[in-house]
Amino acid sequence: MSAYSNRRYDPVTILFAAWFWLVLAFLFAPLVVVVVFSFNDSEISMLPFKGFTLRWYEQMFANDDLRTSLVNSLIVSGFTVVISTSLGVSAAYGIHRYASGMRTILNSAAIMPIMVPRLILGIALLTFFNLFQAHLSLATVVFGHVVFTLPYVVLIVSARLVGFNPALEEAARDLGAGTFTVFWRIVLPLLRPAIVGGALLSFTLSFDEVVVTFFTTGTDNTLPMMIWSMLRFGITPEINAVATFTILISGLAAVTAELMIRRSQKAGAG
Amino acid sequence: MERRPILSALGFLALPNAWLIAFFVLPMATMVLYSFWQVIDYNIVAEFTFRNYQRLTQDLYVTVFWRTMKISIYVTVISLLIGYPVAYYLARHVKRFRLTLLMLIILPLWTSYLVRTYAWMLLLGTNGVINKALLAVGIVDEPVSWLLYSDFAVTVALVHIYMPFLILPLYAVLEKLDASLFEASRDLGGGRLRTFLYVTLPLSLPGVVTGCIFVFIPAMGSFVTPELLGGTRSILIGSIIAQQFGVTYDYPFGSAIALFVMAIILAFAAVALRYGRPRGLR
Numbered sequence: 001m002s003a004y005s006n007r008r009y010d011p012v013t014i015l016f017a018a019w020f021w022l023v024l025a026f027l028f029a030p031l032v033v034v035v036v037f038s039f040n041d042s043e044i045s046m047l048p049f050k051g052f053t054l055r056w057y058e059q060m061f062a063n064d065d066l067r068t069s070l071v072n073s074l075i076v077s078g079f080t081v082v083i084s085t086s087l088g089v090s091a092a093y094g095i096h097r098y099a100s101g102m103r104t105i106l107n108s109a110a111i112m113p114i115m116v117p118r119l120i121l122g123i124a125l126l127t128f129f130n131l132f133q134a135h136l137s138l139a140t141v142v143f144g145h146v147v148f149t150l151p152y153v154v155l156i157v158s159a160r161l162v163g164f165n166p167a168l169e170e171a172a173r174d175l176g177a178g179t180f181t182v183f184w185r186i187v188l189p190l191l192r193p194a195i196v197g198g199a200l201l202s203f204t205l206s207f208d209e210v211v212v213t214f215f216t217t218g219t220d221n222t223l224p225m226m227i228w229s230m231l232r233f234g235i236t237p238e239i240n241a242v243a244t245f246t247i248l249i250s251g252l253a254a255v256t257a258e259l260m261i262r263r264s265q266k267a268g269a270g
Numbered sequence: 271m272e273r274r275p276i277l278s279a280l281g282f283l284a285l286p287n288a289w290l291i292a293f294f295v296l297p298m299a300t301m302v303l304y305s306f307w308q309v310i311d312y313n314i315v316a317e318f319t320f321r322n323y324q325r326l327t328q329d330l331y332v333t334v335f336w337r338t339m340k341i342s343i344y345v346t347v348i349s350l351l352i353g354y355p356v357a358y359y360l361a362r363h364v365k366r367f368r369l370t371l372l373m374l375i376i377l378p379l380w381t382s383y384l385v386r387t388y389a390w391m392l393l394l395g396t397n398g399v400i401n402k403a404l405l406a407v408g409i410v411d412e413p414v415s416w417l418l419y420s421d422f423a424v425t426v427a428l429v430h431i432y433m434p435f436l437i438l439p440l441y442a443v444l445e446k447l448d449a450s451l452f453e454a455s456r457d458l459g460g461g462r463l464r465t466f467l468y469v470t471l472p473l474s475l476p477g478v479v480t481g482c483i484f485v486f487i488p489a490m491g492s493f494v495t496p497e498l499l500g501g502t503r504s505i506l507i508g509s510i511i512a513q514q515f516g517v518t519y520d521y522p523f524g525s526a527i528a529l530f531v532m533a534i535i536l537a538f539a540a541v542a543l544r545y546g547r548p549r550g551l552r
Contacts, residue, residue, distance in 0.1 A: 012462065016359040020371070023356050023433075027378045030389030030430065033399055037392060045392055047402040087286040094282030098275060110286075113294050115539075117491020119508050120301075120528045121294075123515050127304045127525060128297035130314075143293045150286065179278045201380075208382035211493055215515060224384050231388060231498060243385045254380035258373050 031247055038240035045235055056241035066226055066242065073207055073223040076138055080145040080206040085199045087146070088153025093187060095154075096161040107158060111151040121148060122215035129216065136218035144216045145206045152205065153198035156261055160194035193260045200257035204250045305525035314521055322526035331510065331527070337421070338507040339534070341496075342489035344425050349433040349485045350478065357437045357477070358470075361444035372441060379434045387495045390427040394418040394499070419501025427495050432488055436481030443477030444470075479546030483539050490535055507531060 037045045041053035060066055095106045113121065125144045129136060168190070172182045188195070210224035217225065223246065230239050308319045325331070360372055378386065393399045394417040401413040416422060447470070455465040493508035500506060507527060514524025 013363050016355060016363055019355050020359050023352060024374055026352075027375065027430065027434070030386060030393055031378065031381060033392050034385065034389045044397075046397050047399055083289075087289055090282045091286035094279055094286075098279035098282070110290075113290065115487060115535075116298075116532070117488055117493075117508075117535075119491045119493040119511060120532060121297075123511060123521075123524060123528055124297035124301045125293065126515055127521055128293075128300040130521065131300050131304075146289060147294045150290070154286075180281075183282075204380050208384070210382070210384045224382060227384055227388070228494075231391075235391060239388065243382075243388060246385055247381050250381050251377070254377055255373075257380075258377075262369060262373075 034240055035244045035247065037237065038244040040237065040240075043237065045237055045240060056237045059238050060241040060245070063238070065221070066223070069221045069223045069226040072138060072220050076141050076145060076213070076222055077203050077206040079142045080149055081199050081203045083142065084146045084149040084153055084202045085195060088150050088198060088202075089157050089188075089191065089195055091150075092154045092157035092161060093183065093191075096158065096164070103158075107154065110154045113147045114151045118148065118209070118211040122212040125212070126215040136216060138217065138220050140216045140218070141213050141220075141222070144212045145209060148209075148212065149202035149205050152201050153195075156198040156201070157191060157194045160191055164190070193263045197257045197261035200253045200260070204253045204257070207253075208246065208250055301525040301528060304522050305529050307522045309520050309522060312519065319522075322523045323530075325523060326526060326530055331507075334505055334507050334510055335530075337504065338490060338531075341421060341425055341428070341504075341506065342486050345428040345432065345489045346436075346482050346486045348425070348429050349436045350482060352429070353433050353436045353440065353481065354478070357440035357444055360437075361441050361447075372438075375437055376434045378430075383431050384494055386431050387427055387498050390423060390430070390499055391418065394423050394426070418499065419503055421500075421504045423499040424492075424496045424504050424506065427499050428489050428492060431495065432485045435484035435488075439480040439484065440474065440477035443474050443480075447473055475546050479542045483542055486538055487535050490531055490538075 036049070038056055039052050039054070040049055041051040041055070091110060095103055095110075099106055116124075121144065125140070125147075129140055134140060164187075168186055169182050172186045177185065208224055210222075210228050213222050213225055214228070221229070223242070227239060227242055227246075230236065230242075304314070305322055306318050306320070307314055307316050308321060309315070310317075326335075356375065360368060360375075364371060391398075395401070396413045396415060396418065398418065400417060401410075404410045404414065405412075451469055451473070452465055455469045460468065491508060492506060493512055496504060496506035497509050497512070500509070511524050511527050511531070514520045514527070
């Protein structure tokens, strides 16, 4: 290790570090600009900064259409989270417990939906609903959202199951517990961090989704759909406030999820 | 052991499978079906035709296809050039706070791609942040007009949106590489550059391939970003597909374009996976 341990002040390492922080700045700067402009006391989203205001947030909260769309978004992501988390946990455990020989194949099959661009998933669902003349509503939106969130739950929960000690399940079974008792009383509690992580990720992905929603919704708008249609009429400072609001929500969910997933991986390794 | 493992297995796997079949496999199959149907008098009619695929060869669509391919390849290559050093740094140079730094890199992934696209409108516009800064510093005398509504805008934003997808698998591969390999190479007189070219790079190829696939696929199918940042100068195939479902109500033609894009994506993934293995480990 000697050649690799004492390289902290090595010029190459410093160059790499500089590059890393530069890239990080590139990733965050655009988001920071949106947040800053959401407090800018000016009708146009332009430099220079004209002073601090909260009026774009006041305007946002006073906007009935935005409130309705927020409620719709929460309904959609709420149902999506519940369905994709239950199905995802069930699938991951089923693969792990009963089909471990085919795990690689089944896991790759399970992630197929995220290898298809959202646009193509959206129009595929639209043609499908069109074929059966299905009524488009928030329900059809949820049907689609579950498809692209489910694979993430399967991936996260599967990763946790890899480090799972089978002796725990066997012990419970020897003591007379049936399959579903073992699942409910032993497996689920141990999987909790991974499940919470997967659920929060599903929430974020669903809450922010615009393309699949665009093609599968009827007359109801979700929050990203509102942003999308507002943008088509031109940039208003109110959009900055709405965008900042969604950054805050997904940021909170992301950080919590990330910490939960990390904890679950740590526990799985131990 | 359990008495009826098959029943239990069904209990766990039946519902998730049913959902994916109903709302993923069947919709994709419907799209294949539609792509061979036609529109007669504004109605979609179940009459077999190849016409939708023949239309793909028209100049307009060929041009847009090439632009989409070109931009997706640019986005993938630029993401690789920017992302590789980041993944390498995290995996091989950082000891403390490694996971926290990695989390910072993937944090933006979890914010809405719509909002991130919008952010670039604020940055790149004629009166945007970047133009104001360039004017203030005196690098340019008048606002640069090609920043927004151009291939440039679409490329920059797509790199911004999808690059973390590339860093993640690349980091995972680089982090698992055995440090003794590098020591061996250095002990045998290989300098940093040679060690990188002959040891690190070939061994990290699986991560490079996965990462490139993760960027190329969403770039090929992107719709929101080119729609908002491309303007009329940089129309990508995603917008053309979406048009068939919104404006022109030509689902069959839209399905045919989408399937062609899927074919390109699958071909790209197949080639990348076939040739992206480290030499000697085939």
